[in-house]
Every structure is written in structure tokens, then in C-alpha cells.
Amino acid sequence: MQVPSGTIELLTLALVIITAVYAYFNYLMARRNGEMVEQMKAQHESFLAPVIATGIKIKHGSMMCLLVKNRGQSPAINLRLSLDRDFYQFGENVPANNMRNYPMFQETIPSFAPGEEIFTWLVQGHELNEFAPKEFVVLARYQFGGKTYEQAHSVNLAAYFRTAQDRDELLDEAKKMSASLDSLAKK
16 A cells, blocks of 8 residues: 555644644643642641731720730741830830830740730720820731741721620629629638
């Protein structure tokens, strides 16, 4: 059987084109797989990473407190906290009460573990004035996985005006039980 002339050349050209298309699609798939692997690494890292959160707690009815907590799964390494402005605890304008000078805002915390928290009193609601601003920013800078992270947490204490602390019902019941036990012990 005789092959028509040029058939081998056409088949070779077709094979080269098909191979080129196949190689191009393999390249696209490999690139897309690489992107997916990078996304999975980023998701995994974000799942494990420390999460430094700042919040306001109201204690004893009107005491506003600052809470800084690691809500993540890993320790924040070399955590450094700072305030963007002077904040005088309890509105007392004396250098010793300037929270920017407190150790929590001046010292580096070598390892801030998951679940660890720092808590400090700020001010009573009626004491907010020019010495204790209603708005401020807590800056958190730390390292994890060879990277440095910076977060800014804006706080607006005015938003907490006319709010109340939720009373713990178990605490109320414990107080009632304690009072009952005290009265029984006196009899």
C-alpha cells in the first residue's frame, strides 16, 4: 500500500500541533494548580495565625476596661502594643496615669500565647474628658511565620455610653445561696 505523498508530513504537522495544544493546556493546569496550592497555604496560615483582638468591657456598671486578647491558634511573637495618643487612666492628668507609658505599651511581649489576654482599667463613663479621649487607636505589631503583621484597632468609647453590663444570673443565684447559708449559720 502506497501512502500519498505529503501525508506523513501532514500527520507530523498535526501531531506537532496537537502536542503543542496539549502542552499549553498542561501548562495552564500546572499554573492553576500552583495558584490553588498558594491559596491553600494562605488559608492554612490564616487558620493557624495569631489573631490579636482589642475590645472594651464594662465592669461594675460603669467602669470601662481595655482587653487585648490573642484569639488565634498560635502565639504572637514579639508583640508590641502602642496607643496613638495620650490616654490618662481615670481622667487624671498626671504622668503616672498616662497609659502610653504603661509597661503593656512600652515593653515587647516575647510570646503572647493563644487565649492569653491583657486587661487594664480605662475610665469610668462620667470621667471621659480631654485627659481621657473618647476615641483612640491601639496598634499591635507582632511576628508569625517569619512575617511581621501590624493591626490598628480603633476604639470609640462614646459608643458604649448608655449601655449596661449584663449581669451574670449564676452570680446572682450564688449570692442568694450565700446569704441563705449565712442566715442558717447564724441560727
